Amino acid sequence: MATSLASAGRQTGTTLGVAISGTIVGSALARGGTAFTSAARGVWWLVLGLGVGILVLGLLSTGRWALDTAGRAAALFEEVDRATRAMLPFVAVLLVGLLIVILVPEITLILPRLFKLL
Numbered sequence: 001m002a003t004s005l006a007s008a009g010r011q012t013g014t015t016l017g018v019a020i021s022g023t024i025v026g027s028a029l030a031r032g033g034t035a036f037t038s039a040a041r042g043v044w045w046l047v048l049g050l051g052v053g054i055l056v057l058g059l060l061s062t063g064r065w066a067l068d069t070a071g072r073a074a075a076l077f078e079e080v081d082r083a084t085r086a087m088l089p090f091v092a093v094l095l096v097g098l099l100i101v102i103l104v105p106e107i108t109l110i111l112p113r114l115f116k117l118l
Contacts, residue, residue: 020046 021043028039060066 024042024046025036025039028035
């Protein structure tokens, strides 16, 4: 699942990158070689800006604030996990009871037929 999400993200990013870069540079093709080179510089500035944005997000997501947030989220998940484990015996009893209610009528119909065949 994670591999497919990463792959889909890369494909989407590549598609958007090609489309946006082509839009920026494509208009300069009609004007000639030097216009194309000048327009390509705009694409490199865009790449630089996006790289800086990724760097800032990386620094924010690994700082003290992010670690504190991750700790609070982990505590919440642990609390939910404890509650789920506490409910497990009740859920098991409920499922067994449900199976009995469903299967007993079937068994009472099948058993007499089996004994007649023997």
